[in-house]
Amino acid sequence: MFKKGDTIMYPVYGPGVITEITQESFGEEDKQYFHIDFEHRNLSISIPVETADNFGMRVPLSKKEIRDALSELERSVRITDKLIETLDEELDQRIKSGDIEDAIWVVSTLRAYERKRQKDDKRLGTIHQDYLEKAMNYLHSEILLVLGEKFARPFAIE
DSSP, X not given: OOOTTOEEEETTTEEEEEEEEEEEEETTEEEEEXXXXXXXXXXXXXXXXXXXXXXXXXXXXXXHHHHHHHGGGGSOOOOOHHHHHHHHHHHHHHHHHOOHHHHHHHHHHHHHHHHHHHHTTOOXXXXXXXXXXXXXXXXXXXXXXHTTOOOOOOOOOO
């Protein structure tokens, strides 16, 4: 269970800090909420404690876990017609999962797709470029967190 002051990883947004846990009433129902600040994004959110796992909220990985996961970036990805047909849905699900392996899959797959498109003198579309930026920023922010460095700001792919 998370507590006030814990640093967490949250899908798309990256590292955040639980600033408080509150009890809020809605009619007859009481719910606890995590209030999370994402300092590097100037963003705060509140999510129900009972559904935090469903949102993909998790503890940051260790250095060894990061190193092991990043080794997957080197794997070869084969872009098939079937993958292209389902790519947008797959990207959306994986980017929202909060799982580092999914973020790595997004980066590896979109880099392979980008190479395939470059052979036809084409670039990644805006949506795919956006997914790639989100996944790379998510990975980058967790790596910096694990190394004890600050994540200054997201970067854009040109």
